[in-house]
Amino acid sequence: MNKPVLSVRQLSVTHRLSGRVVNVLDQVSFDLHQGEILALVGQSGSGKTKTAESILGLLPPDRWDISAQAIELNGSDLAALPESGLRKIRGRSISMIFQEPLTALDPVFTVGNQLCSVFTRHRGQRRREAQTSAQAALGRVGFPDPGHVMRRYPHQLSGGMRQRVMIAMAMACRPSILIADEPTTALDVTTQAQVLDQLVQLGQKDGVSLLLITHDLGIVAQYCDRALVMLDGKIVEQASVEELFANPRHVYTKALLNSAAGAKPK
Amino acid sequence: MTPHGQMLLEVRDLVVSYPARGSAGKPLAAVRSVSLNIENGSIFGLVGESGSGKSSLAHAIIQLTPYRSGQVLFRGQDLASLKKPQLGAARRQMQFVFQDSLAALSPRRSIEQTLLEPLNHFRVGAPASRAKKAAAALETVELDADMLHRYPQELSGGQRQRVALARALVTEPELIIADEPLSSLDAPVQARIVDLMLKLRAELGIAFLFVSHDLSTVRRLADKVGVMYLGKIVESGKTESLFQQPAHPYTKSLLAAVPVADPAHPAPSVLTGEPPSPLTPPAGCVFHMRCPEKMERCPSIEPIEVAVGKQYGAPENERELKTAGHRVRCHLWDDTK
Numbered sequence: 001m002n003k004p005v006l007s008v009r010q011l012s013v014t015h016r017l018s019g020r021v022v023n024v025l026d027q028v029s030f031d032l033h034q035g036e037i038l039a040l041v042g043q044s045g046s047g048k049t050k051t052a053e054s055i056l057g058l059l060p061p062d063r064w065d066i067s068a069q070a071i072e073l074n075g076s077d078l079a080a081l082p083e084s085g086l087r088k089i090r091g092r093s094i095s096m097i098f099q100e101p102l103t104a105l106d107p108v109f110t111v112g113n114q115l116c117s118v119f120t121r122h123r124g125q126r127r128r129e130a131q132t133s134a135q136a137a138l139g140r141v142g143f144p145d146p147g148h149v150m151r152r153y154p155h156q157l158s159g160g161m162r163q164r165v166m167i168a169m170a171m172a173c174r175p176s177i178l179i180a181d182e183p184t185t186a187l188d189v190t191t192q193a194q195v196l197d198q199l200v201q202l203g204q205k206d207g208v209s210l211l212l213i214t215h216d217l218g219i220v221a222q223y224c225d226r227a228l229v230m231l232d233g234k235i236v237e238q239a240s241v242e243e244l245f246a247n248p249r250h251v252y253t254k255a256l257l258n259s260a261a262g263a264k265p266k
Numbered sequence: 267m268t269p270h271g272q273m274l275l276e277v278r279d280l281v282v283s284y285p286a287r288g289s290a291g292k293p294l295a296a297v298r299s300v301s302l303n304i305e306n307g308s309i310f311g312l313v314g315e316s317g318s319g320k321s322s323l324a325h326a327i328i329q330l331t332p333y334r335s336g337q338v339l340f341r342g343q344d345l346a347s348l349k350k351p352q353l354g355a356a357r358r359q360m361q362f363v364f365q366d367s368l369a370a371l372s373p374r375r376s377i378e379q380t381l382l383e384p385l386n387h388f389r390v391g392a393p394a395s396r397a398k399k400a401a402a403a404l405e406t407v408e409l410d411a412d413m414l415h416r417y418p419q420e421l422s423g424g425q426r427q428r429v430a431l432a433r434a435l436v437t438e439p440e441l442i443i444a445d446e447p448l449s450s451l452d453a454p455v456q457a458r459i460v461d462l463m464l465k466l467r468a469e470l471g472i473a474f475l476f477v478s479h480d481l482s483t484v485r486r487l488a489d490k491v492g493v494m495y496l497g498k499i500v501e502s503g504k505t506e507s508l509f510q511q512p513a514h515p516y517t518k519s520l521l522a523a524v525p526v527a528d529p530a531h532p533a534p535s536v537l538t539g540e541p542p543s544p545l546t547p548p549a550g551c552v553f554h555m556r557c558p559e560k561m562e563r564c565p566s567i568e569p570i571e572v573a574v575g576k577q578y579g580a581p582e583n584e585r586e587l588k589t590a591g592h593r594v595r596c597h598l599w600d601d602t603k
């Protein structure tokens with residue numbers, strides 16, 4: 001197996017609100033290896049999104065306590081860095097895409113405008129150069145006519161098109177890690193297949209490691225290399241996908257697999 | 267209730283078109299001549315990608331959206347021709363459950379008030395008996411009686427969707443039209459609500475028009491399925507006939523795109539492109555721009571609806587049973603080949 005690009009050790013997260021303390025993540029440890037697609041599965045409320053958000057430093061410190069033995073990104077310990085340097089590294093090396101891209105896109109700017117500003121801000125390109133890069137980026141996520149998409153506003157695109165724009169934006173920063181949080185839950189099956197196919201191809205071409213958060217075991221079986229199973233803020237099982245489906249060990253994993261077997265179109 | 271009894275709901279050649287926006291705009295044809303039948307106590311699953319016209323059709327059936335032409339017959343009565351009191355009576359028999367229960371339930375009404383509202387509106391039973399009916403409906407959807415005094419925003423998504431179902435069934439309707447009622451819920455919660463709907467059908471004989479883009483749920487739930495694409499039903503039939511022998515290339519593409527929870531299963535196949543805009547529907551077959559089996563006449567000649575059965579090699583009698591009512595709109599199946 002390739003070396004880990006991200007190592008998380010004993011990550012615990014608690015939430016404070018008016019004197020009440022809730023443990024949301026409990027000693028989460030895992031490695032994400034170079035070029036792999038790692039699934040994070042579990043039902044809603046199990047802590048999948050909070051795992052991603054705490055790694056990315058997105059949880060406001062006034063209400064969230066985060067502790068970890070180590071969060072290593074490409075060998076350097078993020079926990080040891082000051083907040084400013086941390087944000088820079090995270091922004092550059094890890095990109096994230098969300099379930100509903102409409103909330104992540106600005107409604108008053110065109111797609112081209114928003115995508116170009118990623119290239120000018122994160123890659124130091126000039127306006128003209130950024131235009132060319134943006135067109136190429138949209139071409140790479142399967143838009144046959146990038147110029148047309150550049151002129152649209154987010155609400156003028158379908159859900160699947162918006163999600164592919166988000167992938168183009170995320171990849172524009174040339175991240176080594178992409179975290180996708182239920183990226184296709186809101187989409188139709190046909191669009192889901194298009195978007196996941198794009199993600200897998202980009203990962204393979206650019207060697208990006210993908211942490212794919214999902215509650216769909218079909219997606220785990222068909223698109224991922226390894227899987228982490230999360231229950232109540234803990235990782236209760238991790239295994240290669242073949243191993244997980246052939247030999248589930250934890251009772252919760254077994255229950256998950258059983259319910260998926262009942263639901264699949266035979 | 268007889269198996270071949272009177273049709274509960276008959277939709278004939280329904281056309282829904284939204285008026286043009288702005289002076290240069292064109293009207294948008296969301297539903298283009300759709301017909302379907304729902305028998306007493308049966309479940310009809312309507313599937314299709316978003317934008318295919320499922321909600322427009324469902325809203326037109328309950329007379330929430332006007333339709334340009336066509337008919338909606340409930341127990342043989344044309345709803346458009348009914349006067350107020352009769353329409354009210356028909357409405358009581360035909361309830362609706364929306365996708366987003368948080369938006370559909372008023373935050374200022376307790377669950378009890380929410381359930382009493384349709385009973386008061388339709389004057390069901392004596393006023394004093396209504397609270398009992400409300401409590402019974404809550405019990406039917408397997409929620410505790412102490413929920414009566416809570417508010418929608420205090421409940422989980424699954425609990426809210428149960429309340430929405432309870433509100434729909436409290437007037438003891440014959441038909442519930444549910445527009446993507448599960449899509450905001452977790453898989454285990456979805457599975458429990460599917461079981462609940464099957465129970466309501468079995469115990470109370472309630473029929474459903476179940477709108478969904480989730481094929482596996484529709485397969486579990488529905489007796490008959492219609493597949494919608496760009497405002498048309500391109501294939502329909504008994505659930506098992508349609509899932510085991512999908513005839514339309516679009517239905518096949520939909521089924522092939524579902525990732526199966528088994529690593530040994532072949533990978534999902536990708537249907538490229540997006541559905542065309544309903545503002546500029548293509549000539550010929552609605553699916554020809556994406557169809558992997560497109561033939562020369564597909565872009566120009568629109569296929570008519572034909573029976574699927576006769577193409578199978580099975581003996582006449584078996585074939586009739588299995589594929590009875592299985593219909594498709596595709597040149598691969600008509601005689602012009």
Ligand SMILES: Nc1ncnc2c1ncn2[C@@H]1O[C@H](COP(=O)(O)OP(=O)(O)O)[C@@H](O)[C@H]1O
Nearest residue numbers: 015022024042043044045046047048049050051
């Ligand atoms: N804003 C919040 N305030 C308080 N608790 C929260 C908040 N967001 C999430 N939680 C808690 O964190 C747990 C994990 O949430 P999350 O990571 O979003 O789950 P998942 O992504 O697996 O659905 C939830 O069960 C919830 O109790």
Ligand SMILES: Nc1ncnc2c1ncn2[C@@H]1O[C@H](COP(=O)(O)OP(=O)(O)O)[C@@H](O)[C@H]1O
Nearest residue numbers: 284294296315316317318319320321322323544
């Ligand atoms: N109120 C409306 N005004 C104009 N166009 C609409 C309206 N509602 C839906 N549409 C359009 O009609 C088409 C079908 O939409 P809809 O019935 O919501 O499909 P579905 O429920 O299958 O997603 C879409 O192109 C949609 O944009």
Ligand code: SF4
Nearest residue numbers: 551554557564596597
């Ligand atoms: S009519 Fe032609 S284009 Fe349409 S689905 Fe059939 S084969 Fe494909």
Ligand SMILES: [Mg+2]
Nearest residue numbers: 048049050181
């Ligand atoms: Mg989440």
Ligand SMILES: [Mg+2]
Nearest residue numbers: 320321322445
């Ligand atoms: Mg809809």
